[in-house]
Amino acid sequence: MADNGSKSTATESPHGVTRLDDENMLAMYRQMILCRTLDERIWMLNRQGKAAIVASAQGHEAAQIGSAWALRKGTDQFYIYYRDLATLLVLGMTPAEIMAGFLAKEGEPLSGARQFPTHGAYPEYGIINLSNVVATHVPQAVGAALAARMQGEDAVVITNFGDGASSMGEVHEAMNFASVHKLPVIFFCENNKYAISVPLAKQMAVESVASRAQGYGMPGFEVDGCDIVAVFEATSEAANRARRGEGPTLIEASVERYLPHTSDDDDTRYRPSEEIEEARKRDPVKILADQLRQIGALSEDLDQEIHQEARQIVDEATDEVDSAPYPGTEEFFKHVYAP
Amino acid sequence: MQRDERVFILGEDVGARGGVFLATDGFLEEFGEERVIDTPLAEASIAAVAIGAAIHGMRPIAEIEFADFIWPTINQIVGEAAKVRYGTNGQLHVPMVLRAPQGGGVRGALYHSQSVEAFFAHTPGLKVVNPATPYDAKGLLKSAIRDEDPVIFLEHKRTYRLVRGEVPDEEYTIPLSSADVKLEGEDLSVITYGLMVHHCLEAAQTLADEGVSVEVVDLRTLRPLDSETILESVRKTGKALIVHEDSKAGGIGGEVASIIGEEAFEYLDGPVTRLAGPEVPAMPFSPAMEAMYMLDADKIADAMRKLAAY
Numbered sequence: 001m002a003d004n005g006s007k008s009t010a011t012e013s014p015h016g017v018t019r020l021d022d023e024n025m026l027a028m029y030r031q032m033i034l035c036r037t038l039d040e041r042i043w044m045l046n047r048q049g050k051a052a053i054v055a056s057a058q059g060h061e062a063a064q065i066g067s068a069w070a071l072r073k074g075t076d077q078f079y080i081y082y083r084d085l086a087t088l089l090v091l092g093m094t095p096a097e098i099m100a101g102f103l104a105k106e107g108e109p110l111s112g113a114r115q116f117p118t119h120g121a122y123p124e125y126g127i128i129n130l131s132n133v134v135a136t137h138v139p140q141a142v143g144a145a146l147a148a149r150m151q152g153e154d155a156v157v158i159t160n161f162g163d164g165a166s167s168m169g170e171v172h173e174a175m176n177f178a179s180v181h182k183l184p185v186i187f188f189c190e191n192n193k194y195a196i197s198v199p200l201a202k203q204m205a206v207e208s209v210a211s212r213a214q215g216y217g218m219p220g221f222e223v224d225g226c227d228i229v230a231v232f233e234a235t236s237e238a239a240n241r242a243r244r245g246e247g248p249t250l251i252e253a254s255v256e257r258y259l260p261h262t263s264d265d266d267d268t269r270y271r272p273s274e275e276i277e278e279a280r281k282r283d284p285v286k287i288l289a290d291q292l293r294q295i296g297a298l299s300e301d302l303d304q305e306i307h308q309e310a311r312q313i314v315d316e317a318t319d320e321v322d323s324a325p326y327p328g329t330e331e332f333f334k335h336v337y338a339p
Numbered sequence: 340m341q342r343d344e345r346v347f348i349l350g351e352d353v354g355a356r357g358g359v360f361l362a363t364d365g366f367l368e369e370f371g372e373e374r375v376i377d378t379p380l381a382e383a384s385i386a387a388v389a390i391g392a393a394i395h396g397m398r399p400i401a402e403i404e405f406a407d408f409i410w411p412t413i414n415q416i417v418g419e420a421a422k423v424r425y426g427t428n429g430q431l432h433v434p435m436v437l438r439a440p441q442g443g444g445v446r447g448a449l450y451h452s453q454s455v456e457a458f459f460a461h462t463p464g465l466k467v468v469n470p471a472t473p474y475d476a477k478g479l480l481k482s483a484i485r486d487e488d489p490v491i492f493l494e495h496k497r498t499y500r501l502v503r504g505e506v507p508d509e510e511y512t513i514p515l516s517s518a519d520v521k522l523e524g525e526d527l528s529v530i531t532y533g534l535m536v537h538h539c540l541e542a543a544q545t546l547a548d549e550g551v552s553v554e555v556v557d558l559r560t561l562r563p564l565d566s567e568t569i570l571e572s573v574r575k576t577g578k579a580l581i582v583h584e585d586s587k588a589g590g591i592g593g594e595v596a597s598i599i600g601e602e603a604f605e606y607l608d609g610p611v612t613r614l615a616g617p618e619v620p621a622m623p624f625s626p627a628m629e630a631m632y633m634l635d636a637d638k639i640a641d642a643m644r645k646l647a648a649y
Contacts, residue, residue, distance in 0.1 A: 077395070112428030121427040128394070130426060136419050139384040143391020143399075150347065150373065150397060170414070173384035180379060335429035336463050337563075338487035 035086040037310040046263040051102040054263040057085035059256035062284030066231030077126045079141035079159040091125040096317035105324040135168035145183040156242045158186040164195025179216040184242035187250040192257035197270040210252035225253025226284040349376040350402030386412035393435040406441030420489040421464030442495035448624035454585035459491045460562040466490045467561040471536035473504040478513030495534040518568035524554035528572040531582040532558040541636035577608035587615035609649030614642040
């Protein structure tokens with residue numbers, strides 16, 4: 001499964017591939033449609049009073065799917081953040097498992113419904129999303145990479161964070177530490193230009209997050225985060241670099257945020273609707289669909305089938321989770337310390 | 340580290356310098372740069388890197404050069420490490436040790452004298468240890484390293500030079516959350532920890548000469564507390580004096596006093612009393628002011644006499 005940069009056509013797993021063939025492109029599209037359908041449903045469940053809090057991934061899907069596709073499930077580690085819904089799907093979580101988090105239902109796998117949706121861990125898939133405190137996971141990812149190297153594994157650790165998080169001091173400390181020790185880390189910034197309501201110009205005085213990489217002695221790349229191929233290629237290159245022992249890479253994926261920060265936010269207070277309309281012109285779903293049509297891999301019929309299939313999966317997940325019970329309080333005091 | 344290759348050290352000056360107090364003297368030569376890591380001067384990432392490494396199967400010992408510099412780690416230790424087991428429903432845990440020298444009376448002034456234990460001991464999910472003797476330090480540190488949860492291991496700087504004691508070469512451990520009766524007595528219990536154990540033992544000697552038999556309980560672990568040993572002692576003597584260098588309000592003493600009040604009220608023959616650091620932000624530099632801040636055997640002996648008189 002490890003490739004160390006050698007070209008391979010292996011497609012035995014849906015990700016960890018080194019080259020995107022038509023089959024992979026289509027598989028990514030299916031994930032993207034599934035993610036968008038799930039995301040819209042969860043937002044609706046919030047408006048119905050069933051999901052207490054939602055942070056939508058709409059507009060971020062290409063960045064999340066493209067980056068995860070370039071890495072290896074079960075080997076590489078994903079220190080992600082609250083908006084990474086598509087990453088969870090790509091790594092193998094089912095819509096029902098994810099939805100159990102949004103509705104805080106029994107059997108929720110990440111945290112036993114103790115945490116906000118998408119938070120906790122799925123160790124089998126390398127999913128680690130521990131905290132709501134922005135950027136705390138970024139230096140932890142560096143520690144994970146240090147452990148991997150000490151244990152002689154070739155695991156790569158990717159850590160996703162937003163443009164707001166890039167202002168945190170711990171991101172600076174993490175990048176510096178990783179670079180000094182040449183650790184196999186990919187710093188992956190999903191820049192949607194807003195930290196809740198604070199726009200990029202008030203977040204940083206420089207042009208881009210990626211430009212900071214120079215100050216840490218590592219490469220930094222800006223990619224179009226709505227173009228899944230561009231994201232995949234940048235992440236693959238960073239992963240290969242990490243596995244060759246050349247250290248960390250900073251990738252800044254420019255994405256869009258179509259909905260308010262969370263379901264509790266009101267973006268009409270700070271964001272003109274024309275801006276969102278403009279942003280929707282580069283919807284990652286449309287871009288990937290166009291790319292697939294250009295290579296002749298997506299007919300109208302197939303597209304409808306993919307949408308229909310996604311709706312069915314999400315409908316089934318909704319029914320299953322909606323009727324599931326909430327966990328009781330039997331385990332309330334469990335897992336404070338080791339037994 | 341010889342026994343378990345998952346154990347490694349990271350911190351400032353832990354390598355060639357061997358630590359500012361020589362706690363890791365010779366480690367670099369024996370274990371190499373891979374396991375004795377001089378980090379950038381950035382405490383939050385020292386703690387965070389340890390957390391990440393611990394989650395993925397290592398046993399990091401992160402050193403904060405002085406406890407006064409520990410505050411940038413609060414976000415990681417209190418906010419994150421303490422909550423990983425609970426927040427992942429037991430799937431992940433953080434077997435790490437955060438070591439830090441603390442305490443005053445060493446001309447360390449405001450930023451090299453602080454006591455930080457109460458801030459961490461407040462937090463469920465963390466364990467907090469503060470040994471008083473070299474023998475205890477070895478046995479407790481081994482237990483802390485082998486513990487499956489994050490342990491804050493605080494060492495009083497003054498005990499590095501003031502206290503000498505036998506440390507056997509052979510393997511032994513001391514369980515966390517086990518207090519130790521350092522001196523048995525009948526008339527009065529003193530509950531303390533860290534450097535103050537030694538001052539309390541000295542004061543107890545003075546009181547013994549005056550005909551008062553004092554029992555000295557060394558807590559050793561401040562979270563989770565060994566309530567049984569505290570209560571057993573107080574039920575025997577009927578009087579409790581709690582002594583710590585850290586300032587009084589919101590300190591460990593308040594917790595110990597509450598346990599005694601709740602569980603041993605009917606045994607009490609005098610007010611549960613705290614003798615602790617003064618309510619000023621930190622310890623001043625100049626000698627007379629530093630001495631005013633610090634507790635010593637004389638101040639403790641006075642408090643013992645007052646309580647014994649009930």
